[in-house]
Amino acid sequence: MTGTGDAYQHGVVGDGYPAAAGWVVTAHGELDQDTLTPLEEALLSAADGYPLVVLDAGAITFGDSSFLNLLLRLHHLTALRIAAPGEQLRRLFAVTGADTVLSLHESVEDALGT
Template identity: 75%
Template sequence: MTGAEDANREGVVGHGYLAGAGWVVAARGELDQDTLGPLEEVLAAAVDQHRMVVLDVGSVTFGDSSFLNLLLRLHQLTTLRIAAPGDQLRRLFALTGADTVLSLHPTVEDAVRAS
């Protein structure tokens, strides 16, 4: 991996950790087709290893249709819970109807505890 790829991974993917019955992945910054790769890799690995994945999007400032597409694909593969979406992501989910499909939660703790 090049230094630029390392910096990009650090730019959009925060820490991951075990919580309850699943794995939490923290994302941050702007998530679009140009920056989504590292997050997609981390989420794919989490899906392979855990029945439930919580994506903490509390530090995401922007997500586009490619980010939404990733979430919808992962939703079909595992129990995916989205935690702490900000105003922009809530608008994206509402405008596209994804809020009726995805499991959205106000906090990571709520997402982990949800049944």
Template identity: 75%
Template sequence: MVGRAYGAGPGWVIEARGELDQDTLAPLEDALASAAGSHPLVVLDAGAITFGDSSFLNMLLRLHRTTTLRIAAPAEQLVRLFQLTGADTVLAIHPDVRDALGTPA
């Protein structure tokens, strides 16, 4: 599910929450693709995502090729998914949105 989307500092932040799989991914994918078309930096606030499957991961990797994508505050399940697949060496993962935007505390 897609939550708030807003401009912040140099980028565009999109909040997502809940379980993201092939059946629920389309609204988030549309929001991220739209943001990528208008903003050079897109931050996915993943703090409220409780589950992501391989279709979610593939969508992130595809989007990563089209814009500067940063993932903020992923829960442990997502961190494990990124580590097990090696996506953590490709995707920019940050502890929080502020860090992902590169803005000072």
């Protein structure tokens, strides 16, 4: 994948990297309609190139409905797995019922099946 390393060093998206049969995207901080674009670009780019996309959500401190909407849309485009979601995200997923749709995992390694 070209461009995912440097282009997303700023803002809410960290490094992306290949792992197993997929691509891992790391994100951090608060994700809402004002900060979501870099993550959306990174996830869509990963979905175009890999059959499995793992979102390392361990450092995400907040996600709103626009973040949830992005995950649900991406879920329909690729095999999306969410690794290490914190308490706020777990509550968001549980309250909305998204935890019955999205694939949640304790760690990146667990999400990758390694």
